[in-house]
Amino acid sequence: MGVSGCGKSTLGSLLGTALDAPFLEGDDFHAPEAVAKMRAGQALTDDDRWPWLDRIGVAANAAITDRGRTVIACSALRAAYRARLRAAMAAPVRFILLENSRERLLARLAARADHYMPTSLLDSQLATLERPDEDEGAMILTTDADPCALRDAALRWLR
Ligand SMILES: Nc1ncnc2c1ncn2[C@@H]1O[C@H](COP(=O)(O)OP(=O)(O)OP(=O)(O)O)[C@@H](O)[C@H]1O
Numbered sequence: 001m002g003v004s005g006c007g008k009s010t011l012g013s014l015l016g017t018a019l020d021a022p023f024l025e026g027d028d029f030h031a032p033e034a035v036a037k038m039r040a041g042q043a044l045t046d047d048d049r050w051p052w053l054d055r056i057g058v059a060a061n062a063a064i065t066d067r068g069r070t071v072i073a074c075s076a077l078r079a080a081y082r083a084r085l086r087a088a089m090a091a092p093v094r095f096i097l098l099e100n101s102r103e104r105l106l107a108r109l110a111a112r113a114d115h116y117m118p119t120s121l122l123d124s125q126l127a128t129l130e131r132p133d134e135d136e137g138a139m140i141l142t143t144d145a146d147p148c149a150l151r152d153a154a155l156r157w158l159r
């Protein structure tokens with residue numbers, strides 16, 4: 001979880017491979033209208049996000065039924081979104097928040113050519129983010145380290 005460009009897809013796909021778990025890319029579950037909105041520089045609202053989170057929950061449950069576990073890259077910016085995901089899944093859910101400085105996130109988003117998410121939406125993502133509190137028991141990683149080092153830290157924490 002975390003704002004656009006924080007490194008969710010990069011770490012998520014590495015973790016999926018390491019855990020032999022299906023990797024679900026949250027971006028793939030947005031409605032076409034939601035992608036068009038973001039492409040046009042408009043931030044999503046709760047109304048855009050609830051059905052998207054529910055689709056992710058359904059897919060995650062199917063993967064859990066099939067393979068026992070799954071790794072999901074999903075912004076899950078607000079505590080209520082994470083509660084929705086937890087409620088949808090018939091298995092314990094662990095969240096890893098990925099974060100970095102605004103400057104580094106902007107640089108990474110700007111360097112990424114083939115993505116619908118404009119850098120102009122980063123500030124709205126940062127404003128919407130509710131960092132998990134103690135009760136959520138999330139791991140928090142800064143994505144300055146090499147992705148494989150982050151993967152190994154996450155695996156140690158998960159185990
Ligand atoms: N640990 C890292 N070190 C260096 N670069 C990284 C790291 N993690 C991710 N990146 C780079 O930062 C950019 C954004 O990463 P990534 O696409 O994984 O983020 P994301 O959170 O999935 O973004 P979005 O939510 O917008 O899809 C990519 O170009 C990626 O290669």
Ligand SMILES: O=C(O)[C@H](O)[C@@H](O)[C@H](O)[C@H](O)CO
Nearest residue numbers: 003004005027044075076117
């Ligand atoms: O909740 C949201 O606003 C969205 O999921 C965004 O975070 C983007 O889809 C994602 O980051 C891809 O850039």
